[in-house]
Amino acid sequence: xxxxxxxxxxxxxxxxxxHDRVYRGLRQQVMHxxxxxxxxxxxxxxxxxxxVSMTPAREAVRRLTAEGALTFxxxxxxxxxxxxxxxxxxxASIRALLEPELGSRALRRAHLALIxxxxxxxxxxxxxxxxxxxxxxxxxxxxxxxxxxxxxxxPAMLGLLETVWxxxxxxxxxLYTRLRRTAAPPHHxxxxxxxxxxxxxxxxxxxxxxxxxxxxxxxx
Amino acid sequence: xxxxxxxxxxxxxxxxxxHDRVYRGLRQQVMHxxxxxxxxxxxxxxxxxxxVSMTPAREAVRRLTAEGALTFxxxxxxxxxxxxxxxxxxxASIRALLEPELGSRALRRAHLALIxxxxxxxxxxxxxxxxxxxxxxxxxxxxxxxxxxxxxxxPAMLGLLETVWxxxxxxxxxLYTRLRRTAAPPHHxxxxxxxxxxxxxxxxxxxxxxxxxxxxxxxx
DNA sequence: GCCTCGCATGTGTGATCACAATCCGGTATG
DNA sequence: CATACCGGATTGTGATCACACATGCGAGGC
Numbered sequence: 001x002x003x004x005x006x007x008x009x010x011x012x013x014x015x016x017x018x019h020d021r022v023y024r025g026l027r028q029q030v031m032h033x034x035x036x037x038x039x040x041x042x043x044x045x046x047x048x049x050x051x052v053s054m055t056p057a058r059e060a061v062r063r064l065t066a067e068g069a070l071t072f073x074x075x076x077x078x079x080x081x082x083x084x085x086x087x088x089x090x091x092a093s094i095r096a097l098l099e100p101e102l103g104s105r106a107l108r109r110a111h112l113a114l115i116x117x118x119x120x121x122x123x124x125x126x127x128x129x130x131x132x133x134x135x136x137x138x139x140x141x142x143x144x145x146x147x148x149x150x151x152x153x154x155p156a157m158l159g160l161l162e163t164v165w166x167x168x169x170x171x172x173x174x175l176y177t178r179l180r181r182t183a184a185p186p187h188h189x190x191x192x193x194x195x196x197x198x199x200x201x202x203x204x205x206x207x208x209x210x211x212x213x214x215x216x217x218x219x220x
Numbered sequence: 221x222x223x224x225x226x227x228x229x230x231x232x233x234x235x236x237x238x239h240d241r242v243y244r245g246l247r248q249q250v251m252h253x254x255x256x257x258x259x260x261x262x263x264x265x266x267x268x269x270x271x272v273s274m275t276p277a278r279e280a281v282r283r284l285t286a287e288g289a290l291t292f293x294x295x296x297x298x299x300x301x302x303x304x305x306x307x308x309x310x311x312a313s314i315r316a317l318l319e320p321e322l323g324s325r326a327l328r329r330a331h332l333a334l335i336x337x338x339x340x341x342x343x344x345x346x347x348x349x350x351x352x353x354x355x356x357x358x359x360x361x362x363x364x365x366x367x368x369x370x371x372x373x374x375p376a377m378l379g380l381l382e383t384v385w386x387x388x389x390x391x392x393x394x395l396y397t398r399l400r401r402t403a404a405p406p407h408h409x410x411x412x413x414x415x416x417x418x419x420x421x422x423x424x425x426x427x428x429x430x431x432x433x434x435x436x437x438x439x440x
Numbered sequence: 441g442c443c444t445c446g447c448a449t450g451t452g453t454g455a456t457c458a459c460a461a462t463c464c465g466g467t468a469t470g
Numbered sequence: 471c472a473t474a475c476c477g478g479a480t481t482g483t484g485a486t487c488a489c490a491c492a493t494g495c496g497a498g499g500c
Contacts, residue, residue, distance in 0.1 A: 017453070018453080042480080042481065044480085044481075044482095052455090053455045053456075054455085054456090054482085055453080055454050056453085056454065056455095058279065058483090059282045062239075062279045062282045063282050063283065063285075063286040064286075065283075066282075066283040066286035067286055068376075075461070075462055075481085075482080076237075076462090076481080076482050077462085077481075077482080087376060090374050090375070090376045090377060091376055093377075094376060094377055094380065097317060097318070098317070154310050156288075156307065156310045156311055156384075156387070157310065159288075160383070164376075167376070239483085239484085262450080262452090263451075263452065264451075272484075273484060273485050273486075274486090275483080275486090276484065276485095278452085278453090279483095295451085295452080295491075295493085296452045296492090297451075297452080297493095298452090
């Protein structure tokens with residue numbers, strides 16, 4: 001069964017140029033944790049794997065480094081970021097700040113169909129866990145949150161949040177393989193219950209703990 | 221007298237390549253309100269004004285559009301963003317979310333020298349108002365806030381905030397010329413007082429009102 | 441006088457190239 | 471056996487070019 005995917009927020013619309021295809025492709029690889037921290041990339045390599053020259057690859061990389069999805073070494077070499085604990089905690093606290101706010105804004109507009117959709121994504125998330133598939137797990141987990149936040153009608157805030165997700169992508173992948181979850185994240189149920197009850201305070205709390213819980217047990 | 225300027229947070233350090241010079245130059249022009257909303261730019265024009273070819277200009281523009289400092293029209297034309305009221309309010313609410321948090325984090329580490337520095341920047345801000353100089357006004361105003369937030373030791377959060385400032389740059393310029401302030405922003409005094417008193421709640425409130433006040437009276 | 445069509449100009453895009461810096465092998469040396 | 475060194479291969483950078491397309495101005499028609 002095909003999971004229902006909510007469209008991403010940042011890249012607004014169609015716009016199919018070569019560098020844009022490369023950008024979206026790389027962005028997805030990073031955000032969904034297909035790359036582990038410290039993975040080295042080369043412009044020529046990126047270009048070849050997307051069937052384009054260096055020029056569009058360079059532009060895509062510029063965009064992604066601007067969003068923190070990739071880092072430049074001093075000599076201009078590009079790689080996925082290796083975050084220290086301090087930075088991870090800071091990014092987690094930003095999530096803990098933004099996500100309850102987005103959830104709260106979405107709450108007023110959340111109708112039953114949305115909750116059903118989230119429920120279905122959450123089941124796909126549980127399947128990914130059973131299948132020990134880290135990429136699917138990360139993807140469906142973010143999908144779950146994004147589906148809610150899209151209802152907040154706050155594109156700028158969602159864009160900022162996706163930037164944070166992007167920075168955490170490779171780290172989340174490394175984290176996942178380290179602790180090998182076997183059960184679904186318990187807070188997703190709480191989020192859904194709070195949504196159904198229309199309880200703002202409970203929703204904020206559930207989102208906050210879901211975010212901090214996932215990243216707390218990390219010792220790099 | 222030369223105002224004391226706190227270094228920006230995002231572009232970490234030295235790194236002097238051609239595209240980086242262009243990036244920093246454009247970024248400053250946008251953030252400080254040297255460009256009004258809707259100003260059209262061309263890659264060749266940018267390149268010429270910085271003495272480089274199109275290539276570095278293109279990369280700088282990509283970075284800046286990724287941060288929301290510039291927008292692409294459908295045909296790839298680049299211009300400073302023209303924000304609608306909805307977007308302005310959203311960005312203001314993001315500032316109202318992030319800035320009290322950053323201020324609160326800085327409060328614990330704020331010593332007297334920092335407050336003195338902010339006082340001095342605030343005087344420069346008042347001078348810019350008397351001189352009817354919008355760019356200096358915006359620059360010193362942001363400098364005032366950034367000087368405080370740098371103490372929060374939260375580079376990722378400050379980076380996100382600067383992205384928001386960047387998006388608001390041209391709009392703040394347009395706003396400034398519309399309402400022609402004649403007095404210093406009243407909330408800066410409250411911020412300084414809360415800092416001196418070490419009062420977290422008062423500081424959060426003062427920052428929040430300073431941010432929302434400045435952008436509330438805007439009807440585009 | 442106003443609108444429409446068409447062409448000249450301007451503009452972004454992507455490919456290619458030359459170049460300098462960096463990295464990474466192996467080899468020689470202590 | 472470990473370490474320093476050297477040279478070839480790899481990599482990012484910036485310039486330049488050809489091309490397709492959008493834009494806008496001017497001429498012609500209504």
